[in-house]
Amino acid sequence: NSEAITVLISIGSHVYPKVLPPDVLTRVSEYVPEIVDFVKKIVENGYGYVSNGSVYFDTAKFDAGDKHSYAKLVPEAVGDQKALHEGEGDLSISADRLSEKRSPIDFALWKASKPGEPSWDSPWGKGRPGWHIECSAMAGSILGESMDIHGGGFDLRFPHHDNELAQSEAHFENDHWVRYFLHTGHLTIAGCKMSKSLKNFITIKDALAKHTARQLRLAFLMHSWKDTLDYSSNTMESAIQYEKFLNEFFLNVKDILRAPTDITGQFERWEEAEMELNRSFYNQKAAVHAALRDNIDTRTALEELRVLVSQSNAYIAGRKNAKLAPNRMLLQSIALYLTDLLKTFGAIEGAEPIGFPVGTNGQNVDLESTVMPYLKVLSDFREGVRKIAREQKVTEVLSLCDMVRDETLPELGVRLEDHEGLPTVVKLVDRETLLKEKEEKKKVRADSSYICQDRSASSWHLMAKLAKMKIPPSEMFRSETDKYSTFDETGFPTHDADGKEISKGQTKKLRKLYEAQEKLYKEYLDSMQNGS
Structure with missing residues (x-):
């Protein structure tokens, strides 16, 4: 979809230069003459036939050829009416369409247009391109009789890509129109397929506003690029x-x-x-x-x-x-x-x-090398002041030094880390991250203040629960390297420390712990969002 590609590139090129623009953008409406010629060649080669002003691909004739094979990618899907309906809708399985075809699995190369539908002139009358032929004609006109890599979603394997392969190899009379297919997994939103009707659709621009x-x-x-990503x-x-x-x-x-x-x-x-x-x-x-x-x-x-x-x-x-x-x-x-x-x-x-x-909006002018010498001077001076204040027991000066560390410098994207008996560590971190850290520390102090009012066992239990709530479920097992060595994409352990696959019984127990942590972590995120 050229419109979708244009949106992706326009956002990526301004926000993230690693997204490179394509060399060629094609629009079907500009390639109708090439599509007509492409279909004519398929008919001339004996793999297409005209029926009631439409042109269909003869899958049986193609499959019978010595160097051709239909449905290379998903041969088991041939004749699957559900797959055909999902792929082509009424173009493939409606009663009037079926009556025009020699075989139910033949597909449209060119469709006669009904009154009011978009149409173009062709040797077979007014009509419009079939779904699959658009890609073959546009790619073939630019790349020729073969290409190395063809990408697309996992759901396009059949019928779309299988039909692309067949009609293109019928046109060029070869068996290698595509050498490698890369079929990517689906992107789901919170476990559901993206859909405008469900109102769970998110654009790249919206995603970049959050992350x-x-x-x-x-x-x-x-x-994995080939698996579903949620x-x-x-x-x-x-x-x-x-x-x-x-x-x-x-x-x-x-x-x-x-x-x-x-x-x-x-x-x-x-x-x-x-x-x-x-x-x-x-x-x-x-x-x-x-x-x-x-x-x-x-x-x-x-x-x-x-x-x-x-x-x-x-x-x-x-x-x-x-x-x-x-x-x-x-x-x-x-x-x-x-x-x-x-x-x-x-x-x-x-x-x-x-x-x-370091820095944002692409304004990276080696900020770290520029400002770090000055920050080091400030840090050394602060360490000297703190040393004298501790020796002289001047708590007001120590409080001022803490304020510089905790309040002033985070606003400038600077983190100071004091370590007993070691020099202060100076780090440049983006301002938003430091401000979030500061807010979280305030919440922790507030929680601790509440707990300190009552040193009962239940209060200490609450403190432990608060600490546990902040651990994402994807991280809860990763620190246990003495127990587990391999994890899946969600952070769930799959092999023990010796590399042996975890048993089903143990997996079931760990899954319960994982799901419990998911609930705890969700409570924590909700409380952070609500400011409670």
Whole structure:
């Protein structure tokens, strides 16, 4: 649909430059002469016949040919009246149409127009193109007798694409009009097929008003391109959490790389911790490569990246707990690999070497390199003031330092993280994310204040419930790496830590826990939305 493509490109090119425009846009109304010629050639080759001013494709004659075969994609659907009705409606199975055809499975190449219908002149009288012939004639006029890749939705395999194949190979007298079909899964909205009648239709523009282009792209990448993708609050929340997960890793690595060091400090001796992380790095790279070779399985690829980041985070935490500096070059190599792969996926735009670019609306002028030296001076000055205030017990000054961290800097897109006995970490994060974090902290403090009024067992139970409610169901099992090793696109575990498939009985138990967490998390989202 050229109109749909135009909408997609016009939004993508302004909001997200990774969506490239097509080389050619075609409109059926401009290709009627080519369609007429295409149909004439099929008739001349003996695979079409005229009936009552219409032209039909002779499926039996085509299928009987030595080098032809009808319904290559879905042979079992031949004669399926439901599939034909869904695909062609009255063009295929109404009583008057059936009477015109030699076989019920023959399809229209050219239809005689009824009074009041759009029509064009043809050798067979006034009429209009059949549904399938439009694509063959337009693609054939531009690409010739064959193409490498043809895309489309899973539901178009039969009758549309099977009929496209047949009529095109009948026209060109070959058996390779399309070498590879890529049939994508459906997009559903909260479990339902998009429909104007259900009023659950959402445009790309509407989706981008709620979520960033990167979050949408991550949601797509976290699902197989050939399977159904459900656009829902849970789906998008998983993508948002994945983005945060990656971004925090990138911010931590950049903070480590900014730490002052001499030239010898960049080549720290590798201990067993570094050796283990490096082995994991190469293992995960191999796993990502294997996933992408397996039918472009981005879902598994992103899960392997999640494992790599989790292992890297554990390494960083272990080194810091031991008061040792993490190996800069190893972490830099991992962060560069992740960045490069996410750029290939289109999830990172811009030329920044590590992580997501800072800034919005495409105004990425290496903001981090520009402002970070000044922020580091501010952070060091604040640390010095806090040290003196603690020694002199000047609580008012400490409160002012906290206000700068908690109120002032988040408004500017800056996060300060104070760690006992370690330098303050400075991170550039987009302002909206920090403001949401600030609001959530206020709610947590309000909850904690309420609980602190009563230290009874029920109050502590409420605190634990509040903490649990904030965990998305897609994340509840992923942290249990000692129990599970593989998860599906919803975060549900499929294999245990040893790589063995989880039994049906265990799956049933885990499913109950998952569904219970879905309800809890929905309560949390509703409370956040209502401000309660």
